[in-house]
Amino acid sequence: MESEKPRIIPINIEEEMKSSYIDYSMSVIVSRALPDVRDGLKPVHRRVLYGMYELGLTANAPYKKSARIVGEVLGKYHPHGDAAVYETMVRMAQDFAMRYPLVDGQGNFGSIDGDSAAAMRYTEARLTRLAEEMLRDIEKDTVNFQDNFDGSLKEPVVLPSALPNLIVNGSDGIAVGMATKIPPHNLGETVDALVAMIDHPDISLEALMRYLPAPDFPTGGILYGYQGVQEAYATGRGRITIRARMHEEEVRPGRPALVITEIPYQVNKSNLIEKIAQLVRERRIEGISDIRDESDREGLRIVLELKKDAAPLVVQNQLYKFTPCQQTFGVNMVALVGGRPRTLTLRELMRHYLDHRHEVVTRRTRFELRKAEERAHILEGLKIALDHLDIVINIIRYSADPDEARQRLMEGVLPERLSPEERERLGLPLGQVSHFTLTEAQANAILALRLSRLTGLERQKIEEEYRALLQEIERLRSILASEPLRWQIIREELLALKQKYADPRRTEIDYGGKGDFALEDLIEDEQVVVTISHQGLIKRTPANVYRQQGRGGIGLKASGMREDDYIEHLFACKNHDYLLFFTDHGRCYWLRVYEIPEGGRTSLGRSIRNLIQIAPDDRVRAVLNIRKEDFEDPNFLRKHYVLMATRQGMVKKTALEAFSRPRTDGIIAIAFAEGDELVEASLTDGQAHVLLASSGGRVVRFEESDVRPTGRNTRGVRGITLKGEETLVGMVTVPPQAPLCILTLSAHGYGKRTPLEEYPVHRRGGQGVWTMKRTPRTGCLIAIKAVQDHDDLMIVTQNGQMIRLHVGQISRMGRHTQGVRLIQLRPGDAIADVTRLVTEVQADEAVAA
Structure with missing residues (x-):
């Protein structure tokens, strides 16, 4: 016999790969990785x-x-x-x-x-x-x-699935070419939203989110920002930011700590602690001295003990920025609908679940109706048997076997072997059939009937059960005939589920969260001193570096100076403040304080030209610092002004709003006459009094309302009339009835405080009144400031020496005196600048006093 040849079927490898891979993909999608939209x-x-x-x-x-x-x-x-x-x-x-x-x-x-x-x-x-x-x-x-x-x-x-499992427990899976990641939700909120959809099938997403505002994760945490939630619910895709819950706590005297009690969903606690420890070792997170895991059966507790000088808010933001204390949950609501994967919105997710429950309730009702009708049919047979008990007993008694008995019960035929006496007793002539017929099910039920059911009480129970069944059948038929009634049943079952199993929300919703970090979130908003030298070197130094000294001291070294350079500007502010720089050319530049490099008391600083784009032949003349919350408030911007004064005695007022959006290359702030330059800029509310001081020792005081607001590209109006070679040296803006003193300081270090009320109010443009007796010993007037008793004063010389004085130590004197020596100057040195520093502690003490 000739051997059979092997059967070879040629197959295109490309087609086979496509077909096999599609089969594999569909198997993974349908049978492994993706949840069914109905039961999740x-x-x-x-x-x-x-x-x-x-x-x-x-x-x-x-x-x-x-x-x-x-x-x-x-x-x-x-x-x-x-x-x-x-x-x-x-x-x-x-x-x-x-x-x-x-x-x-x-x-x-x-x-x-x-x-x-x-x-x-x-x-x-x-x-x-x-x-x-x-x-x-x-x-x-x-x-x-x-x-x-x-x-x-x-x-x-x-x-x-009486439980809306896909919504409350979510799902996570990776298939072939697609994935799903559905967040969990609170059961009570989910039920409320489903009930609202039953009551109003066309309910909008916005209305639905009033009941189901956001996911609710098993590990709690804080849902930071709301835009991602809205996108996820509206489109099926979105990014949700979750933060760990932490609070500040004093774990031992003088040592604060950050305590983490809840972490983002799906974050490994051990890995989180390890990551924090690694970043502390690498000095990417500073301020943490010890890390302890104190979690127990009561709950999660991670203690991050802080160093004494650490800022808890900054450390907290660093943890959010660099560690899994802040995680992004990428929502991708993909589920199987009719065996096919689909990306679903929140409304679609809920609609499919409700449709499934409607089908379940309908099928359940049909099943219960069928069972009730079958039982009613049996009871009808039992009732017939009880009504014709003697005949039934004789049919069974005289039947040869159960099959014959069943058949005769169904046909209602008496056995032939029934004696004439029995027929006569039953009232049936020979050959007569009984008065009833039964179905096979009824006949089987009669054959299975126990003798105890023949008692009067049991017969009554059968009657009661039959009547109750008829009512139940009527109810079930009415449910099948009425769709609104079926939805009412679903609604009631959902509310019962909520009452039985609902619990409070675990994940807090922070609707105002931005999601992304700004640099300022990682920098403490502490008080600093900003210095700008004559040659444009700028730096910021923590204010607590400078210790107070008594009047007449020599002072600390405030800044390392290059030859023929000296401090021109020195002022106190906070790291998150905004700075407006006004230059010789009349332009305004914008900068955040924390963007200025930090340096010690003796460091040189960095050239301001590396921070803002000032022209080579331009230089900063005045700096205005504005608190962050004020600069970001449109109402504040509209109601406040920048008041500027020039060397030639001109003043100009422009709304602060005009400076709120400067460009990197600056914007025009003021127009100058030839040879003029900017001396001072001040923030006002439109109701202040203005004091202008000349180098000759005179001050004019007038109401700010005398200066009408103008645009940025204007010169302004005359503020003070100057004599000879006099120039404007300073401007002060104060509230009309403020309990202030005017501090005057001469070039040779003499100064004094004079009550504000000693300066009479005139119209702008006058020559003013004397404020300091000018002599060769005192030198010309160099600066004026408005001060209070609890203020601190910082004086800087051209050689870089600085002294910090408490204003309360400076004598109060009249306008015609020359003052007292405030700083001992070395030969050839002179005062460069003075600033007023108000600490929060001093302010609190002043209010308490």
């Missing part, structure tokens, strides 16, 4: 829950070994690795992974530190009460069943 479960989750249900592991049943459960699921429904089944069951038991766990585990089921669960032979499990809600009514033909892998058993295609 993947096949393995569904099989685990159904397998436990078949084992009788309800919430009030004894626990059973996990290995027994895994074996049941593997052998009957899920022919894959035991690890996959056990890990699925473990996750459904973890309260830090599932918002509402579906498995009640006993033993080690892992931890938030990333510890794995104990082996399945050591742990035990059963269903939770909420898992029972997922399986409720499954025996009432509410869902379709399909063959298992070998066709020997049936398994549910989907669970009835």
Whole structure:
């Protein structure tokens, strides 16, 4: 016999690869990675829950070994690795992974530190009460069943899911070419939203989000910012920022600490602590001296002990910026709808669930109606038997076997062997049939009837049961005939679920969060001193570096100086403040204080030209600092002004709003006459009094309302009339009735305080009144400032020496005196600038006094 030739079928490799890969992809998508939109479960989750249900592991049943459960699921429904089944069951038991766990585990089921669960032979499990809600009514033909892998058993295609599981527990999975990541939600809020959709099917997303405002994660935390939530609910995709919850606490006297009590969802606590420790070692996070994990059965607690000089808010922002204390949850709401993957909005997600529940309730009602009708049919047969009891007994008595008895009951024919006496007693002539017929089911029920049911009481119970069944049948038929009634039932079942299982929201919503960090979030808003030298070197130094000295001291070294350079500007502000720089050319530049390099008392600083784009032949003349919250308030900008004074005695007022959006190359602030330059700029509210001082020792005081507001590109009006070679040396703006003194300081270090009320109010443009007696000993007037007793004064010389004085130490004198020596100048040195520094502690003391 000739040997058979091998059968070879030519196949295009490209087509085979496409076909095989598509089959594999669809298997992963449909049978492994994506949840069904109706019950929110993947096949393995569904099989685990159904397998436990078949084992009788309800919430009030004894626990059973996990290995027994895994074996049941593997052998009957899920022919894959035991690890996959056990890990699925473990996750459904973890309260830090599932918002509402579906498995009640006993033993080690892992931890938030990333510890794995104990082996399945050591742990035990059963269903939770909420898992029972997922399986409720499954025996009432509410869902379709399909063959298992070998066709020997049936398994549910989907669970009835009285719990809106996909919404409350979310889902996470990676398929082929797609993925899903649905966040968990609060059950009470979810039910409220579903009820609102039942009541108003066309409800808008905005109205729906009043009931279901945002996800609610099992580990709590703070949902920071709301735009991502709105995008996710509207489109099915979005980015949600979650922050750890932390607070400041004094763990021991004088040592503050940041205590983390909640961390973002899916963050490993051990890895988080390790990351923080690494960043502290690398000095990327400064201010933490010790890290302790004090978590216990009561809850999570990570203690970050801070150094004495650390700013808790800055450390907190650094933790959010550089560690998993702030995480982004990328929402991608993909689920299987009719076996096909779809990206769903929140409304679609809820609509599909409600449609599923409507189908379940409809099928359940049909099943219950069928069972009720079948039972009513049986009871009707029993009633017939009880009404013709003697005949039924004789049919059964004289039948040869049960089959004959059944047949004669159904036909109502008496046995031929019934004696004439019995027929006569029953009132039936020979050959006469009985007065009833029964169905097979009724005949079987009569044959199975116990003799105890023939008593009068039992006969009454049958009558009552029959009447109750007729009412139940009527009710069930009315449900099937009325869709609004079915929706009412779904509504009531959801509200009952909420009443039974709802709990408070765990994740706080911070609607105002930006999500992204600004640099200022990582910098403490502390008080600093900013210095600008004649040659344009700028730096900021913490204000607490300077210690107070007594009047007449020599002073500390304030800045390392180059030859023929000296300090021109020195002022106190805070790191988050905005700075407006006004230059010789009449331009304004914008800068944040924290953008200025920090330096010590003796450091040179950095050229201001590296920070703002000043022209080579231009230089800064005046600096105005404005607090962050004020500069970002439109109402504040409209109601405040920048008042400028020039060397030739001109003044000009322009609304602050005109300077709120400067460009990198600056904007025009003021127009000058030839040879003029800017001396001072001040922030006012339009109601101030203005004092202008000349180098000759005269001051004019007038109301700010004398100067009308003009645009940026204007010269202004005459403020003070100057004589000879006099120039304007300073401007002060004060409230009309302020309890202030005017500090005057001469070039040779003499100064004094004069009460504000000694300066009479005139019209602008006058020559003014004397404010300091000018002599060769005192030198010309160099500056004036408005001060209070609790202020501190900083005086800087051209050689870089500085003294910090308490204003209360400076004598009060009249306008015609020359003052007292405030600083001992070295030969050839002179005063360069003076500024007033007000500390918060001093302000508090002044208010308390």
